[in-house]
Amino acid sequence: xxxxxxxxxxxxxxxxxxxxxxxxxxxxxxxxxxKFLFLRRxxxxxxxxxxxxxxxxxxxxxxxxxxxxxLLGTVPLSDPLVTLQVLMTGHLPETALLVGALLxxxxxxxxxxxxxxxxxxxxxxxxxxxxxxRRKLRLPRTAEMPRGLRYxxxxxxxxxxxxxxxxxxxxxNPVPILYRALLFGAGSGLWILAMIFLLDLFISERAWCGHLxxxxxxxxxxxxxxxxxxxxxxxxxxxxxxxxxxxxPERQVLKPALKGDNPMIVDSDCTQCxxxxxxxxxxxxxxxxxxxxxxxxxx
Amino acid sequence: xxxxxRNSKAKGVNRRQFLATTARxxxxxxxxxxxxxxxxxxxxxxxxMAIRPPGALDEQDFLSACVRxxxxxxxxxxxxxxxxxxxxxxxxGTPYFTARTVPCEMCEDIPCVKACPSGSLDHALTNIDEAKxxxxxxxxxxxxxxxxxxxxDVCYRVCPLIDNAITLERQHNQRSDHHAMFLPTxxxxxxxxxxxxxxxxxxxEAAIKVLPAHIALGKxxxxxxxxxxxxxxxxxxxxxxxx
Ligand code: SF4
Ligand code: SF4
Ligand code: SF4
Ligand code: SF4
Ligand code: SF4
Numbered sequence: 001x002x003x004x005x006x007x008x009x010x011x012x013x014x015x016x017x018x019x020x021x022x023x024x025x026x027x028x029x030x031x032x033x034x035k036f037l038f039l040r041r042x043x044x045x046x047x048x049x050x051x052x053x054x055x056x057x058x059x060x061x062x063x064x065x066x067x068x069x070x071l072l073g074t075v076p077l078s079d080p081l082v083t084l085q086v087l088m089t090g091h092l093p094e095t096a097l098l099v100g101a102l103l104x105x106x107x108x109x110x111x112x113x114x115x116x117x118x119x120x121x122x123x124x125x126x127x128x129x130x131x132x133x134r135r136k137l138r139l140p141r142t143a144e145m146p147r148g149l150r151y152x153x154x155x156x157x158x159x160x161x162x163x164x165x166x167x168x169x170x171x172x173n174p175v176p177i178l179y180r181a182l183l184f185g186a187g188s189g190l191w192i193l194a195m196i197f198l199l200d201l202f203i204s205e206r207a208w209c210g211h212l213x214x215x216x217x218x219x220x221x222x223x224x225x226x227x228x229x230x231x232x233x234x235x236x237x238x239x240x241x242x243x244x245x246x247x248x249p250e251r252q253v254l255k256p257a258l259k260g261d262n263p264m265i266v267d268s269d270c271t272q273c274x275x276x277x278x279x280x281x282x283x284x285x286x287x288x289x290x291x292x293x294x295x296x297x298x299x
Numbered sequence: 300x301x302x303x304x305r306n307s308k309a310k311g312v313n314r315r316q317f318l319a320t321t322a323r324x325x326x327x328x329x330x331x332x333x334x335x336x337x338x339x340x341x342x343x344x345x346x347x348m349a350i351r352p353p354g355a356l357d358e359q360d361f362l363s364a365c366v367r368x369x370x371x372x373x374x375x376x377x378x379x380x381x382x383x384x385x386x387x388x389x390x391x392g393t394p395y396f397t398a399r400t401v402p403c404e405m406c407e408d409i410p411c412v413k414a415c416p417s418g419s420l421d422h423a424l425t426n427i428d429e430a431k432x433x434x435x436x437x438x439x440x441x442x443x444x445x446x447x448x449x450x451x452d453v454c455y456r457v458c459p460l461i462d463n464a465i466t467l468e469r470q471h472n473q474r475s476d477h478h479a480m481f482l483p484t485x486x487x488x489x490x491x492x493x494x495x496x497x498x499x500x501x502x503x504e505a506a507i508k509v510l511p512a513h514i515a516l517g518k519x520x521x522x523x524x525x526x527x528x529x530x531x532x533x534x535x536x537x538x539x540x541x542x
Contacts, residue, residue, distance in 0.1 A: 064373065068416045149327075159332070171390065
């Protein structure tokens with residue numbers, strides 16, 4: 001049985017087998033087994049709060065929302081996907097929107113595209129929550145949807161403005177809907193997030209972020225060449241406990257790194273959330289900088 | 300790391316399966332696209348009472364351009380603008396205002412337009428008096444106090460373009476036969492649609508309302524030849540027609 005010392009979340013008295021990732025907690029202590037999860041939540045909340053202290057308290061660091069914003073009244077930042085959609089309608093926006101999109105694209109080009117998904121995106125909180133519940137309730141794994149679906153959806157999202165002349169996706173895009181709900185009190189769109197939660201929980205595992213979201217798809221494409229990657233530096237120590245597979249939102253990226261020749265997780269689907277680093281008692285994974293590593297090897 | 304790579308044989312994609320998946324995904328996407336477009340098209344008809352911020356492009360172009368960031372909303376010092384919610388009249392996430400609640404105060408520097416990164420609020424608008432947010436229409440002559448022969452004049456007096464966008468037209472009061480009526484009359488060429496008149500109307504439900512231009516304005520048909528009345532009258536006289 002579990003020692004139940006530091007985890008307050010665990011309330012189900014009937015859970016007879018070992019708590020998830022117990023090995024890592026025993027081996028490394030609670031903090032190191034949750035470090036990146038904690039930092040990630042902190043980052044997601046920080047971004048949200050930087051936006052929110054404007055409308056809530058009148059402290060204007062960031063105005064607008066994730067679709068487009070202004071940092072300190074000067075630097076424009078905008079979502080590349082919505083900017084592309086606007087361009088596809090044939091409307092030429094003000095330079096602020098274009099520069100903003102370029103700055104954001106550049107940032108994720110360097111930091112790793114789906115860093116957005118795990119460290120910034122608010123929908124990630126919802127889908128991670130569904131996935132956590134799924135694990136707690138031990139819901140059966142259902143049929144996998146094809147992973148390429150999000151790229152079809154991305155193509156569709158960019159094609160529809162061309163055909164209809166309106167940025168159709170923005171009606172239902174859950175990423176800004178959640179932000180608008182919190183910053184502008186437009187809560188009636190939250191039904192879409194409820195749908196995503198239910199979809200992820202009962203119908204298909206990680207359905208939204210792992211298979212559908214076109215924002216995630218675009219960022220995955222953007223982050224292909226990014227220097228920052230998670231790497232199975234210590235793959236030989238892997239004891240096949242499968243904890244990382246259990247927790248990874250894109251578990252198909254793990255096997256090539258663990259069992260292949262290149263320990264680096266090069267698949268751009270990896271959200272660089274670092275949960276695999278957390279839950280591995282053997283400390284198999286680490287964040288690595290590809291460029292620095294190459295330079296080192298060449299010396 | 301040094302384990303056998305059992306995977307490498309399964310790597311080649313089964314082509315038929317791939318094509319089948321592609322076809323299925325294509326169909327699903329097509330349906331989804333239809334659905335989402337349908338929703339979008341249907342709710343892209345602007346609620347007649349929701350007025351766009353100054354400088355807004357025509358509704359269709361506005362919906363292409365606006366990224367729903369809310370920068371205009373946050374730039375407005377009077378809390379005039381709101382972002383539409385789902386199931387409300389205006390398309391979700393786009394800015395609008397309800398004149399009866401908070402009208403536009405016609406800021407001289409037009410901060411809402413300046414803040415808009417997408418140009419859905421046209422940056423070419425630099426003089427707020429040229430804004431066309433909508434057109435005020437005195438919609439209910441029955442209840443308007445001035446039409447009853449009283450001197451309310453509130454809408455007339457609050458108009459930032461007093462005696463230009465809104466005038467009082469003097470007319471003989473046939474009911475009492477020796478009084479005058481002063482009928483508030485909107486000049487649709489200069490009215491900016493700020494909505495101060497609607498906001499200020501003393502009735503419980505405003506008798507004067509700002510409507511989007513496409514609802515408020517009529518349109519002359521292109522084939523209409525009776526535009527120049529003087530010429531037309533002369534023509535008719537010359538043809539020997541009785542008036
Ligand atoms: S996949 Fe989409 S919804 Fe999920 S975290 Fe990434 S951007 Fe957000
Ligand atoms: S491989 Fe690791 S870092 Fe990448 S998504 Fe999976 S758990 Fe997160
Ligand atoms: S002109 Fe001024 S009051 Fe009117 S909507 Fe713009 S910012 Fe608000
Ligand atoms: S600032 Fe422009 S793009 Fe942003 S919500 Fe307002 S009108 Fe739309
Ligand atoms: S909306 Fe009313 S107050 Fe504003 S300009 Fe027009 S007539 Fe005047």
